[in-house]
Amino acid sequence: MFQDTSPLAERMRPSKLSDLVGQEHLVGENGVLRRAISSGQVPSMILWGPPGTGKTTIANIIANEVKRPFHTLSAISAGVKEVREIIQLASRGNKAILFIDEIHRFNKAQQDALLGAVEKGTITLIGATTENPSFEVNSALISRSQVYTLNALTKEHLTLLVEKALQQDEELKKDEVVLKETEALFNLSGGDGRKLLNLLELVIKSDEGKQKIITDEKVIEAAQRKTVLYDKKGAMHYDVISAFIKSIRGSDPNAAVYYLARMIEGGEDVKFIARRLVILASEDIGNANPTALVMATNAFQAVNMIGYPESRIILSQCVTYLASSPKSNASYMAINQAQSLVQKTGDLSVPMAIRNSPTKLMKDQGYGKGYKYAHDHPMNFAEMEFLPKEIEGMKLYDPGKNAREEELRKFLRTRWKEKYGY
Known part of the structure; x- marks a missing residue:
């Protein structure tokens, strides 16, 4: 007897809109995509959403419904040459649909190659x-x-997906599956239908015996075994990015560049890495070395311009610089404390002296009265109260213990004396 060895998520991929689970706002009875498909006037589109939510499935359904040539490319492996070949092929016949998965990985030149064909209607682009x-x-x-x-x-x-799989999939129906617990199954899938179905199949295959009882413990155990397999391929996304960030924060450029290499070899999006470096430059270095944010921002821009593989060199320069930089989380802690304070105290009144007063009525009511323009005073500083009365004198920014921020501390102390305890 024939056995379908493709993953459960692939075996359960819907071929028509009525079988699609989720995205009712797009494909439901009055959904914009359902109406477009019914009319046969499908526009070029970008489908934006988390993994496993139906982007590829929707593209396939559209192609099936409108009966047009369907071409698919992955932005990970395709380049300008492949794009132009499909455009040339489409120009000879019926208007084709071109589906590009992970279109965000295309650089500017690759995306520009699509413009003319999309504008002329040679192809209908569906990017995910x-x-x-x-x-x-x-x-x-x-x-x-x-x-x-x-x-x-x-x-x-997710519940509906599991029920459909157990009721409809020929391979799963060969076993007696008892769904005793689902919390771990749903939590580990994180709203990703593909991950959910493949994890369900993994748990069932891992269980010996004719009756397969799905419990949270069995799901977690199976997921951990799968994680070990992924680790060998360098694709432990969350663990590796965590180790990467912590290595930079811990000032170890050797470990940091090693985990950078792990991510690059595992196929991680270089722009994702660059974005994390921009965040880290502010969160973990901050005013200890303000140039870190400049370096990280420039690296992000350069990575966007250059693309892979040369962007790995730019990332390596930035990573080793950030790891070798003095560290401070003072700015990060300051905004955390400030937000917490706002949540506790609500909308406190802004002092009248520093309120805006664009009209005569507002001036007559005292808006802006008593404001001291700093540049009119010695050292461009005039002591006055800027915080609401209820929280006067509260220190939220405490400069870190590093050379750069000690200079900032000295500056603030000369201005505010004992007020904020600098």
């Missing part, structure tokens, strides 16, 4: 991305496409 297209896709390409946002699947959606 997990990243905000406003930042990752050329504005010219976005202006020629509709952007549709897909949502993570809810618990109800």
